[in-house]
Amino acid sequence: MSHVVSPLRHVLIEGNKSYHNITEDLCSPTEKAPTREWYIAFLLSTAFFGLYIFTIVWTVWKGIGVWGANRTINWAWDITNFVWWIGIGHAGTLISAILLLFRQRWRTGVNRAAEAMTIFAVVCAGQFPIFHMGRVWLAFFIFPFPNTRGPLWANFNSPLLWDVFAISTYFSVSLLFWYTGLVPDLATVRDRATGFRKKMYEYASFGWTGSAKHWQRWESLSLILAGLSTPLVLSVHTIVSFDFATSVIPGWHTTIFPPYFVAGAIFSGFAMVLTLMLITRKVLKLEEYITLNHIESMNKVIVLTGTIVGVAYLTELFIAWYSGYIYEQFAFYNRVFGVYWWSYFGMMFCNVVSPQLFWSRKIRRSIWWTFFLSIVVNIGMWFERFVIIATTLARDYLPSSWSYYSPTWVEIGIFTGTMGLFFFLYLIFTRVAPVVAVAEVKSILKVAGSQYIGPNAKHGHGHDHHDSKSVPTHRTEEEA
Amino acid sequence: MAAASTSTKVFYGLYNDEEDLKDAVRSAKAQHLEIMDVYTPFPVHGLDPIVGLQESRLHYLGFIYGATGALFGFLSMSWIFTRDWPTMFGGKPFWAVPSFIPITFEMTVLFAAWGMTLTFYTICGLWPGVKAKVLDNRITDDKFCVAFDVTGSSESDLDKLQGFFKSTHASEVSTKTI
The missing domain is CATH 3.30.70 (Alpha-Beta Plaits)
Incomplete structure (x- = not known):
């Protein structure tokens, strides 16, 4: 046997799968007619997507005065939602890049869908700053290009411009990484398809054949893209946190923001991956590929990052007190006990207290607990961004300009609408491409399949199947 | 064909x-x-x-593309803010090197990733419309x-x-x- 695997390793592919079974199981959802559940989910998300289009058109037509944001709280739901969506995207890159570098085999079950989630989440995130610009038809001014306005360039010292570069680089690199990983699997779908579908997949799979040299380059490319994406993903949320940290607003001007934002991003992203995967594995019947071991591994990441976030919250409070600076102290007193106290306690409960339940193995391996807590964590992470943005601005320098913010129906419509957009894209993705990386799952079969490791492994497996099939059958086929 | x-x-x-x-x-x-x-x-x-x-030599190219991106990003910003149109922001020097770091880094990644991916598809002869x-x-x-x-x-x-x-x-x- 060429593969030596520790008996302590988890089984990652259950049900005695052969390579052909894997192809069959993972490609068949793209070949069958959608189920009734899919249609219902699709109609619902299309309805919300419609709401998104309506509220955005309303915003552009009337101006951003239709939002609840005001002169004191000029960043409100929009930037909260932007940071929230970007954070969600980070888990996809973490799973596909960082876990690849760490050689974590369980990533193969979830990486494809998580990467897709990254791309769709970044699409949703991008909507908010773009439409917050107000005159969206001038949005291209953010790009530095020779122009007739001077030439007046963008401000390269501004974290907001760094964000433009970070987010657009992140989006395009994630797209390349995702699609390059998808090409061999699209070729598998192509070789099973007929007629128009075959033509479509022929185009999408770029003429992939599975040649050894191509695989070698493909692996080399994947590894380097992973190496590039790892610092990239850390830089993206670091730069997002610079939007706040480089300002001089008490409560924002803190050096803890970059690591705290990155940990929070991974935390919320894993929660979203879990929410999506728990539904996907059930609806597409992928329980043998996205196993309880996968869910448990992700829950461990949740408890780790949730605890990091909790430590960051407490550190922030401690440093504010320890600084001896009354304005800093007020900013944090206000954050906890001010007008938005409910969002602070909501955040503390959802992000710090609730994930601690995952110390229990039983809860970590329970589908229902995981599903419930993944949603709680996402709500908590939304609160965190709201706490940082709205409570800080609501009580800034001049008491005469202190204010309160609550969203209008337009903002609520845009936010729920981006969820519609997200699920709209995700549901289409589940129909056109295998949601689990077919080739990558095959490559770990012999080290993670239930017939090779774990309690049900059949020992002594090797080359014993030679004898029966040693006579080649000759068939000739000439094609021009 | x-x-x-x-x-x-x-x-x-x-x-x-x-x-x-x-x-x-x-x-x-x-x-x-x-x-x-x-x-x-x-x-x-x-x-x-x-x-x-x-062994594939793709990663050497990745380094070259990345270095190109870094130089392109950094030198463009330097030229724009010291030669083409010097602008004063908050009393900082025109050539504010530390604040050019984030964009320089992003350009490095952008060039390396796109350069390598496009090279990969080109040398493998993989492209939309190629018949397998x-x-x-x-x-x-x-x-x-x-x-x-x-x-x-x-x-x-x-x-x-x-x-x-x-x-x-x-x-x-x-x-x-x-």
């Missing part, structure tokens, strides 16, 4: 397991048979040295294929290959012109 000069007559065998494939490639090398290509449904580890593939030269539809499913170019080969060469496939336990052998 089917220009006479580009069509190749291929004699190939399919194996059911990657270990069988590796054994077959080893034995082909031992018999000095010239393999045209090996096709697998997933990246088979340990296959490259047996086939005799050299598929020998067997099951190669992207569960079959492992060793292919020989037999354009203009003699009957004795074919017999030799037939013997090779038989001795290495190929589950099927076939000929196809691609």
Whole structure:
């Protein structure tokens, strides 16, 4: 046997799968007619997507005065939602890049869908700053290009411009990484398809054949893209946190923001991956590929990052007190006990207290607990961004300009609408491409399949199947 | 597509397991048979040295692309803010190097990733609209294929290959012109 695997390793592919079974199981959802559940989910998300289009058109037509944001709280739901969506995207890159570098085999079950989630989440995130610009038809001014306005360039010292570069680089690199990983699997779908579908997949799979040299380059490319994406993903949320940290607003001007934002991003992203995967594995019947071991591994990441976030919250409070600076102290007193106290306690409960339940193995391996807590964590992470943005601005320098913010129906419509957009894209993705990386799952079969490791492994497996099939059958086929 | 000069007559065998494939490639090398290509449904580890593939040099290019991006980003910002249109922001120097770092980094990643990916598709000849030269539809499913170019080969060469496939336990052998 060429593969030596520790008996302590988890089984990652259950049900005695052969390579052909894997192809069959993972490609068949793209070949069958959608189920009734899919249609219902699709109609619902299309309805919300419609709401998104309506509220955005309303915003552009009337101006951003239709939002609840005001002169004191000029960043409100929009930037909260932007940071929230970007954070969600980070888990996809973490799973596909960082876990690849760490050689974590369980990533193969979830990486494809998580990467897709990254791309769709970044699409949703991008909507908010773009439409917050107000005159969206001038949005291209953010790009530095020779122009007739001077030439007046963008401000390269501004974290907001760094964000433009970070987010657009992140989006395009994630797209390349995702699609390059998808090409061999699209070729598998192509070789099973007929007629128009075959033509479509022929185009999408770029003429992939599975040649050894191509695989070698493909692996080399994947590894380097992973190496590039790892610092990239850390830089993206670091730069997002610079939007706040480089300002001089008490409560924002803190050096803890970059690591705290990155940990929070991974935390919320894993929660979203879990929410999506728990539904996907059930609806597409992928329980043998996205196993309880996968869910448990992700829950461990949740408890780790949730605890990091909790430590960051407490550190922030401690440093504010320890600084001896009354304005800093007020900013944090206000954050906890001010007008938005409910969002602070909501955040503390959802992000710090609730994930601690995952110390229990039983809860970590329970589908229902995981599903419930993944949603709680996402709500908590939304609160965190709201706490940082709205409570800080609501009580800034001049008491005469202190204010309160609550969203209008337009903002609520845009936010729920981006969820519609997200699920709209995700549901289409589940129909056109295998949601689990077919080739990558095959490559770990012999080290993670239930017939090779774990309690049900059949020992002594090797080359014993030679004898029966040693006579080649000759068939000739000439094609021009 | 089917220009006479580009069509190749291929004699190939399919194996059911990657270990069988590796054994077959080893034995082909031992018999000095010239393999045209090996096709697998997933990246088979340990296959490259047996086939005799050299390590991919894609990562050297990645470094060059990344360095280009870094220089391009940093030098553009430097030129814009010191030569083309110096602008004062909050009393900072015109050439504010620390605040150029984030964009320089992003440009490094952007150039390296796009450069390498486009190079990968170009050198592999993979592009939308390219028709895959598929020998067997099951190669992207569960079959492992060793292919020989037999354009203009003699009957004795074919017999030799037939013997090779038989001795290495190929589950099927076939000929196809691609």
